[in-house]
Amino acid sequence: MIPTKEDILNVKELVSPHVHNTPVLHSSAINKMVGCEVFFKCENFQRMGAFKMRGATNAMLQLTSEQRERGVTTHSSGNFAQAVALAAKSLGIKATIVMPANAPSVKKEAVEGYGAKIIICESTLEAREAGAQEVVDQTGATFIHPSNDIDVINGNSTAAQELFEDHPDLNSIFAPVGGGGLVAGTALATHHLSKAKTYGGEPSGADDAFQSLIAGYIIPPVNINTIADGLRTQLGDQNFPIIKELVEDIFLVEEDEIVAAMRLVWERMKIIIEPSSAVAFAALYKNRDLFKGQKVGIIVSGGNVDVTKLPF
């Protein structure tokens, strides 16, 4: 059930020509504050500004040529819409993206800019799913889920795979937890390629993965309230078994801790990270006493922020 080392290495070979091997940055000021060596894997510098390019690309590369001809579809208001649109464009595949009416117009424009067809639907999960299903029914397009798809998860693992190539001796690695696709991919790479342990960071205001790990089964999020808009989603049956098996722990962080972590990284490292990415660093910072003297990797998931609407 859980992808093997060979599986993820094969995916790495397949995906690498289509994505950036993003830089790993560090800061002596931050190391001093945290009390360990922190290595930031900068997926904010990835194509379209987020790690989601990796999973979307792999999902399409796994399609047969007949499937590719019929195209792909997804529903998303954010980064995954852009990832599918750009990956499809790069691979010469037709993409139809179902976007809720309340998606920011800048994101709609970006998706159109990549040449994808957009279908606007009501802003409910039901309407989004129905819209995507209609595309599948009418065109035979393959639906790609942003996080609960094993090809997407394997694609996401390539970020941590690159990080371990650069820094094979990491002791721990942190990823933010939203739909679970990134932390599951990160845990796969960590498990197969290192002796490190994988930790997740999750907002207290969307703590469904934390609760699910305790319960042992998937608990849907309730009363979601977090600035980390990329993490307002829930786990799925493809990624939860991996998380349950391979993620050491999930740490919760509060909203003010997310904003403070985001600001600290902006000011000290001079890089733009989105609130969801700050969650992973906030989780390390809050629990820094547990990681003293370690080498710790942080998957900076993305940098797509509206710079006119900052929380500081």
Place this chain on the structure above:
Amino acid sequence: MIPTKEDILNVKELVSPHVHNTPVLHSSAINKMVGCEVFFKCENFQRMGAFKMRGATNAMLQLTSEQRERGVTTHSSGNFAQAVALAAKSLGIKATIVMPANAPSVKKEAVEGYGAKIIICESTLEAREAGAQEVVDQTGATFIHPSNDIDVINGNSTAAQELFEDHPDLNSIFAPVGGGGLVAGTALATHHLSKAKTYGGEPSGADDAFQSLIAGYIIPPVNINTIADGLRTQLGDQNFPIIKELVEDIFLVEEDEIVAAMRLVWERMKIIIEPSSAVAFAALYKNRDLFKGQKVGIIVSGGNVDVTKLPF
């Protein structure tokens, strides 16, 4: 009079162990918009967040051991204060920084954090110069000028030297023009190590270097009005001859062009650059028709911005 190739190569060897060899980033989206390949030399990732670390370090490395024992001093409200403080700390030299009373408290704290002694003076150039002179008279400290000092200029040249190591085939290179120390150092490296031409970007609201190049002698700035706070200074007798000889042209940019360029780099490259750095890119962007198909380097001078007070 103008430093030789051997001079700047020697400085590079001396300074390199004490500064970061900063990464060079690029963006296919930006290349497409500008119509040429643009390579951003990220001195915003330099120690203390700006290129000024390079010049300050070299100036101190050139001191005799007796001079080092007596310490160094400068007057500055901004990046150079931090650069001298941090370089002095790294080299075990005592630093006394004269800062105007109206300098942002965050910058005073940073200077103190590096262990330098601060003397607060009135917020006029006269008071600042008098304050620094008093330190020299009383302690025998060596005064280091932020831009009009040949050792500082040679130190600054190491940023472009590194850039040409990574990209020897650049056709043009842009630097912002304030006190003239960065563009002069950049022009030295470009002249001695490449076939490229050096261009300066300067705000219309502080166009003294542009006017000075036309006149052939130094014209002090009048009615300074620009968001690019690092560029509100004037040329000096050490850097102007180099600029006159080796800088191909200086392009003026308006305030809205500076802000737009800054925002474009933030949004597309996910890096934090200060308005002064945006001036160099804005100058290229405004004159992009002249550089079609070229490989162009941009010295991103720094990333020290108050993220709570953005112009967008």
